[in-house]
Amino acid sequence: MRLRDLDVRLELGLQESVRSAVLAGHGVAFISRLAIEADLAAGRIATARVRGLDPVREIFLARGSGRSETRAARAFVAFAQGRLPA
Numbered sequence: 001m002r003l004r005d006l007d008v009r010l011e012l013g014l015q016e017s018v019r020s021a022v023l024a025g026h027g028v029a030f031i032s033r034l035a036i037e038a039d040l041a042a043g044r045i046a047t048a049r050v051r052g053l054d055p056v057r058e059i060f061l062a063r064g065s066g067r068s069e070t071r072a073a074r075a076f077v078a079f080a081q082g083r084l085p086a
Contacts, residue, residue: 018035019039
C-alpha cells in the first residue's frame with residue numbers, strides 16, 4: 001500500500017488540530033505518538049497498524065554555522081537523540 005492510495009479527505013497542518021479532529025470522531029490520522037501520549041494513557045485514542053504500510057518521518061537538526069554551541073543547545077541535542085530512533 002502507498003500513502004497516495006489512501007482516500008484522504010482532509011489535511012491539517014497542526015498536530016493539535018489533528019488530535020482534536022480524531023477526538024471529535026472525524027476519522028483516523030497519522031500523527032506522532034508523542035503528541036497523543038496522554039490520550040493513549042487515558043484511553044481516549046487508540047493506535048492501529050495498517051498492514052503493508054510503514055510510515056517513516058525524517059527529522060533534521062539545523063544549526064547556524066560559525067556560532068559556538070551553548071549548553072542549552074547541547075542538552076537539547078542529547079535529549080532529542082535519546083528520544084528518537086537512530
